[in-house]
Amino acid sequence: MKLNQLKPAAGATHHQKRIGRGASSGLGGTSTRGHKGAKSRSGYSRKIGFEGGQMPLQRRVPKFGFKNINRKEFKSINIDVLQNLAEKNNWSVIAPENLIEAGLINKNDLVKILGNGSISAKVEVKAHAFSKSAEAAIEAAQGTVVKL
Numbered sequence: 001m002k003l004n005q006l007k008p009a010a011g012a013t014h015h016q017k018r019i020g021r022g023a024s025s026g027l028g029g030t031s032t033r034g035h036k037g038a039k040s041r042s043g044y045s046r047k048i049g050f051e052g053g054q055m056p057l058q059r060r061v062p063k064f065g066f067k068n069i070n071r072k073e074f075k076s077i078n079i080d081v082l083q084n085l086a087e088k089n090n091w092s093v094i095a096p097e098n099l100i101e102a103g104l105i106n107k108n109d110l111v112k113i114l115g116n117g118s119i120s121a122k123v124e125v126k127a128h129a130f131s132k133s134a135e136a137a138i139e140a141a142q143g144t145v146v147k148l
Contacts, residue, residue, distance in 0.1 A: 019031045019032055072110060073110065074109075074110045074111065074112035074128065074129060075104070075105045075109040075110065075111055075112070076112050076113075076114050077099065077104060077105075077111060077112070077113055077114065077127075078113075078114050078115070078116035078117050078134075079113060079114070079115055079116065079117050079118065079119040079134050079137055079138065080116060080117020080118060080119070081104070081117070082094055082113070082119055082121075082123065082125060082138075083117065083118065083119045083120065083121055085098070085099075085102060086119075086121035086123050087121065089102075091123065092122070092123055092124065093123065093124045093126070094123050094124070094125050094126065095126040096109075096111055096126065096127070096128075096148070099111060110128040110129070111127040111128050111129070112127065112128065112129040112130065112131070113125060113127045113129070113130045113131065113134040113135075113138075114131050114133075114134055115131050115132075115133030115134035115135075115136070115137055118137065119137055119138060119141050119143070120141050121141065121143070122141060122142045122143050123138070123141075123143045124143060124144045124146060125138055125143060125144070125145055125146065126146040126148055127146075127147070127148065128147065128148050129147070130145055130147065
């Protein structure tokens, strides 16, 4: 075996052909960049959304509407659901922790109690918001309402 016969083991090398290393490499000259233009220059980086000078999509699509950054998103739960929970689990206090345990909300959700259905159980309901009808129905059933 001679030094000119040495080669790395099969699969040991992964590099692709090195471009821009002279004419004899077959990839010298323009080094696969073509002639002239911004993309042929060193240091070129295309801006995100650039479409070759054509008006970019994010500028040519009409804008409309308004998104309130202070909006609070509530998970709504009706009082008939509270009635079922109070009966099934024998709860006298229904708080967001109980609703998480029951799988109705996630830990970061804000809860609003709505007045759909009826409630007869005497429960203390803790939530972030209540509709007027829900508040009246809970208090009519001798329950209490606690806003968090």
